[in-house]
Each structure stands twice: as C-alpha cells, then as structure tokens.
Amino acid sequence: xxxxxxxxxxxxxxxxxxREVLMPILQTVIEEKRFLSEVMMNEIALxxxxxxxxxxxxxxxxxxLDVENRGKYVIRICKSIIAExxxxxxxxxxxxxxxxxxxxxxxxxxxxxxxxxxxxGWSDEEPSMLINEMPYTNLTPEKVISIINELQQN
Amino acid sequence: MIDITNRNLKKTDVIFGECGxxxxxxxxxxxxxxxxxxxxxxxxxxxxxxxxxxGAGFPTGLKWKFCSMNPVSEKYVVCNADEGEPGTFKDRDxxxxxxxxxxxxxxxxxxxxxAKEGYLYLRGEYLFMVPKLNAILTWFNAKIKDLGYDFAxxxxxxSGAYVCGEETxxxxxxxxxxxxxxxxxxxxxxEGFRNKPTVINNVETFVDVAMIQKYGVECFKKxxxxxxxxxxxxxxxxxxxxxxxxxxxxxxxxxxFVDEFGDxxxxxxxxxxxxxxxxxxxxxxxxxxxxxxxxxGGSMMLFNSSRSMYNVLLNYLEFFADExxxxxxxxxxxxxxxxxxxxAVKSGKKDADYLNVLLKLTDAMKTTSKCGLGQxxxxxxxxxxxxxxxxxxx
Numbered sequence: 001x002x003x004x005x006x007x008x009x010x011x012x013x014x015x016x017x018x019r020e021v022l023m024p025i026l027q028t029v030i031e032e033k034r035f036l037s038e039v040m041m042n043e044i045a046l047x048x049x050x051x052x053x054x055x056x057x058x059x060x061x062x063x064x065l066d067v068e069n070r071g072k073y074v075i076r077i078c079k080s081i082i083a084e085x086x087x088x089x090x091x092x093x094x095x096x097x098x099x100x101x102x103x104x105x106x107x108x109x110x111x112x113x114x115x116x117x118x119x120x121g122w123s124d125e126e127p128s129m130l131i132n133e134m135p136y137t138n139l140t141p142e143k144v145i146s147i148i149n150e151l152q153q154n
Numbered sequence: 155m156i157d158i159t160n161r162n163l164k165k166t167d168v169i170f171g172e173c174g175x176x177x178x179x180x181x182x183x184x185x186x187x188x189x190x191x192x193x194x195x196x197x198x199x200x201x202x203x204x205x206x207x208x209g210a211g212f213p214t215g216l217k218w219k220f221c222s223m224n225p226v227s228e229k230y231v232v233c234n235a236d237e238g239e240p241g242t243f244k245d246r247d248x249x250x251x252x253x254x255x256x257x258x259x260x261x262x263x264x265x266x267x268x269a270k271e272g273y274l275y276l277r278g279e280y281l282f283m284v285p286k287l288n289a290i291l292t293w294f295n296a297k298i299k300d301l302g303y304d305f306a307x308x309x310x311x312x313s314g315a316y317v318c319g320e321e322t323x324x325x326x327x328x329x330x331x332x333x334x335x336x337x338x339x340x341x342x343x344x345e346g347f348r349n350k351p352t353v354i355n356n357v358e359t360f361v362d363v364a365m366i367q368k369y370g371v372e373c374f375k376k377x378x379x380x381x382x383x384x385x386x387x388x389x390x391x392x393x394x395x396x397x398x399x400x401x402x403x404x405x406x407x408x409x410x411f412v413d414e415f416g417d418x419x420x421x422x423x424x425x426x427x428x429x430x431x432x433x434x435x436x437x438x439x440x441x442x443x444x445x446x447x448x449x450x451g452g453s454m455m456l457f458n459s460s461r462s463m464y465n466v467l468l469n470y471l472e473f474f475a476d477e478x479x480x481x482x483x484x485x486x487x488x489x490x491x492x493x494x495x496x497x498a499v500k501s502g503k504k505d506a507d508y509l510n511v512l513l514k515l516t517d518a519m520k521t522t523s524k525c526g527l528g529q530x531x532x533x534x535x536x537x538x539x540x541x542x543x544x545x546x547x548x
C-alpha cells in the first residue's frame with residue numbers, strides 16, 4: 001500500500017466517494033502536501049471511481065490547486081492594479097533577491113515557492129501577499145525579509 | 155474608521171451596526187422571524203426595494219418568491235462569498251465583523267423558501283477565516299436547532315477562480331467540478347445546486363434582509379433613491395488618503411464621493427471593479443452611483459493624474475485573460491487578443507484605428523459570451539479607451 005493510497009483512503013473514509021467531495025479532497029491534499037502529484041491524482045480518481053482526466057481537469061481549473069512541485073511555503077504576491085500602484089514590484093524584487101529565485105520558481109531546499117496571483121481582497125492594504133492561506137498586508141521590502149527570516153527559523 | 159466630512163454623503167450603519175451578539179444569547183431577530191409567514195417576509199423584502207448587492211442588482215424579494223413558489227421539496231440557500239472583483243474587499247470585512255448577521259439572513263431565506271441546508275461558498279483567498287467562521291457556525295447551528303427550526307449552514311471552500319463568483323459556475327464548483335458557467339435558463343431558482351431550486355445571494359444582501367426584518371421596511375426604504383434603496387458597502391482603494399470599507403447611502407453623486415475620498419488630483423474612478431466602468435473627471439458631477447446610474451458591487455478604485463490609464467486597462471485585460479474559464483470562444487480568444495491588441499497599438503505596431511477594431515471585438519464578446527465575465531469586458535474597454543484614447547496610443 002502506497003502512501004498516496006493511505007492518504008486518499010483516509011479522506012474517502014471521512015468524506016465518502018460522491019463526486020461533490022472531489023474539491024474538499026483536492027483542497028486537503030494541497031493543505032498538507034502543497035501540490036497534487038500525478039500519483040496522487042490517479043489515486044484519487046481510482047478511489048472516487050472517476051476518470052483521472054476529471055481529477056486533473058478540475059485541479060488545473062483552480063489557481064490554488066497546484067499540480068507542480070511547491071515548497072513548504074507558497075508565496076503568492078498580489079498583482080492587481082492597486083498592488084502595482086502601491087509598490088508590488090519592490091516587494092517582488094526583495095523576495096527574489098532574498099530567496100535567490102525568480103517568480104514561478106521554488107528554492108532548492110523546497111522551502112519557498114514564489115508566485116503571482118490576482119486580487120486577494122486587500123486592496124486597502126496593498127502591497128499584499130498570501131503565504132499558504134495567511135494574508136500579509138501593507139508590505140515593505142524590509143517587512144517581507146523579516147517575514148521570510150522568521151519562517152526560516154521555524 | 156475615519157469620519158466622513160462631505161455633507162452630501164451620508165454614512166450609514168445598517169450592515170455593521172449593533173446587532174444581537176454571541177454573548178447576548180439571542181440570535182438577531184430569528185426567534186420572531188421563524189414564526190412569520192413566508193409570504194409576509196417576501197412581501198416585505200419586495201416592498202423594501204432591495205436589489206442584490208453583488209453587482210447585478212436583481213430584486214431579492216422576487217428571487218426568493220420564484221424559489222418559494224417552486225413545488226420541489228429539496229431546496230438550498232447559498233451565500234456567494236467569492237468576491238474576486240479587483241478592488242473589492244467589503245465581504246471580507248462583513249464576514250470578519252458581523253458573520254452572525256450573514257448567517258441570520260441565510261436562515262431567514264431557508265425559512266422563506268423551505269430549505270434545510272445553507273452553504274457559504276468562501277473564496278480560496280479567505281481561507282484564513284475558516285476556523286473562526288466554523289466556530290461561530292457551530293454555535294449558530296446549535297442555536298437555530300434550539301429554536302426548533304430545521305436548518306444548518308456549512309462552509310464550502312473555493313480555490314482561486316474569479317469566474318466562480320458567477321452563480322452557475324459557483325454551483326458547478328460546489329458540485330466538485332471545473333467552475334464553468336451553465337447555460338441560463340434554467341436559473342438557479344429553478345435548477346441550482348444538485349439541480350434543485352437554489353437561492354444564491356451576495357454576503358451583503360443576506361445582511362440587508364436580516365436588517366430589514368429587524369428594523370422594518372421603512373427604515374431601509376428611507377435610505378437611498380427611488381431606484382436604489384438602502385445603503386451600500388463600498389471598498390475604496392487606489393489614490394486615496396483613506397482606503398477602506400465604508401457604508402454609504404445609495405444614489406450619491408460621484409463628485410461628492412471624489413471630494414471626500416480623492417487625493418485632490420483624481421483623474422478617474424473605476425466604478426464596479428475591472429468589469430465595471432471608468433468615469434473620467436469631466437463626468438464626475440453627472441454620475442450617480444446606483445442602479446439608475448452606474449451600479450457597483452462596491453469596488454471603487456481612484457486614480458490620480460500620475461497614473462497611466464493604459465497600464466490600468468492592460469492590468470484589467472491581463473486579469474480577464476487569466477481568469478477566463480475558456481469554455482466559450484469569444485471570451486477565451488477575445489481576452490487574449492485584447493491584451494495583444496492594446497500592446498500592439500501602444501508599441502506602434504498597429505495604428506490608432508486598430509482600437510476601433512478592438513472595441514468591435516468587445517461588442518461581439520458582449521453579445522456572444524456565455525457568462526458575465528466575457529460580456530462585461532466591454533465595460534472597461536469602451537470607457538477607458540473612449541475617455542483616454544491618447545494614453546492608449548502615445
């Protein structure tokens with residue numbers, strides 16, 4: 001029995017196998033594993049008795065249901081027009097320099113992934129970003145570096 | 155919150171004002187409501203003139219009436235908390251500050267249409283709220299059970315998709331599928347979640363219903379104008395010294411709004427988010443914010459004269475190209491071509507006349523796209539290109 005089998009089994013035992021539970025299952029995988037591997041998606045398809053194409057099709061529809069490797073901390077910088085006006089570029093630069101990766105990449109130690117995302121609902125406190133599900137707002141280059149430092153110590 | 159100084163603007167307190175709190179042991183008004191006849195409640199909501207607060211503005215009372223008249227016994231209440239419109243964040247504050255009122259509105263709806271289950275569809279960007287909301291729901295669900303009323307609310311989470319704010323796409327997502335909008339009709343009041351009659355309303359709309367029931371129809375009706383009754387929660391951002399969430403009376407003049415919130419150099423206001431309309435300075439005085447003028451789900455983005463309206467439009471179009479679900483061709487191809495098109499004009503690869511070709515494309519998208527996403531791209535395009543054509547070219 002693979003790790004993926006057991007992981008999905010536990011979720012299926014909790015939620016059932018109805019098509020409606022696909023989203024909660026995919027969301028739980030993201031919460032705990034940060035991305036959906038091919039093996040995991042195949043396993044979900046098998047246990048929900050639907051085609052892997054339906055699992056993949058649903059997952060790739062949603063921005064937060066990543067199907068590529070992601071780090072322990074997924075950083076999503078808001079790229080709305082208001083964020084741009086309030087200094088999104090400086091925040092992006094500070095993060096790229098600090099983590100030594102470019103937008104869309106993951107650090108070699110698999111700790112951080114740097115991404116952009118559409119409006120996250122904090123236009124009154126831009127620039128902003130999400131780290132996993134937590135919002136960080138009113139960012140400055142100094143502030144984001146201290147956030148990263150703190151996360152690295154955990 | 156910072157005070158309002160313009161005398162023509164009226165700050166209101168319908169949404170965030172006093173209301174039965176957790177510790178009072180009483181749900182706001184629910185005890186009396188569930189003894190009222192459904193028809194009486196529907197008549198009151200119709201009488202109040204309340205229109206949906208998500209932006210489209212469908213009369214709430216009518217929606218509930220259509221659903222309540224449906225003889226099918228299994229029905230659902232859904233609260234649309236998928237506010238993804240750029241520049242909108244009012245539902246965030248409502249859910250953080252007065253979630254009990256939202257849930258009370260949903261329970262009233264359940265009572266009126268005869269539903270036993272309610273769902274809060276919460277956007278993926280707001281997952282940080284889930285633990286708190288779930289704790290309140292545990293208390294709330296137990297409380298309505300104590301009242302002898304068979305209704306329970308639970309949370310369904312989104313995962314980052316703007317189009318899921320469209321009601322039929324939202325339902326598809328709740329059913330575990332890609333959030334691709336359905337053909338309408340049938341409307342959700344006839345065939346919604348699980349193909350059963352479903353009422354879907356915005357977060358703020360549910361609060362308005364609860365407050366109309368608590369304070370009475372007259373209290374609500376005396377706010378606003380003939381066509382736009384009540385108050386509205388606005389999300390104010392951009393070039394302003396006081397960004398934030400403000401509850402104001404409907405039907406205000408945009409010039410009064412800019413006078414209050416602008417930085418003294420406001421060039422344009424984008425009313426209603428990326429899918430809304432851009433109003434230039436010369437039209438501030440004649441523009442009314444409401445259903446008789448420019449309606450808005452609440453997003454008000456201010457731009458001062460240092461901003462390039464080309465950058466604003468490009469950002470919006472890239473947003474639509476990102477978020478188009480891709481199932482219908484006009485929207486999928488149209489959004490991408492619009493981005494390429496305005497870049498080509500700006501860089502000189504196409505001459506200025508090409509902007510007219512792009513505007514024709516948005517007209518075609520308006521008439522042929524399947525849902526509101528593709529249909530509304532014409533709004534920012536025509537209003538930004540129309541009013542700031544020089545900025546698009548030079």
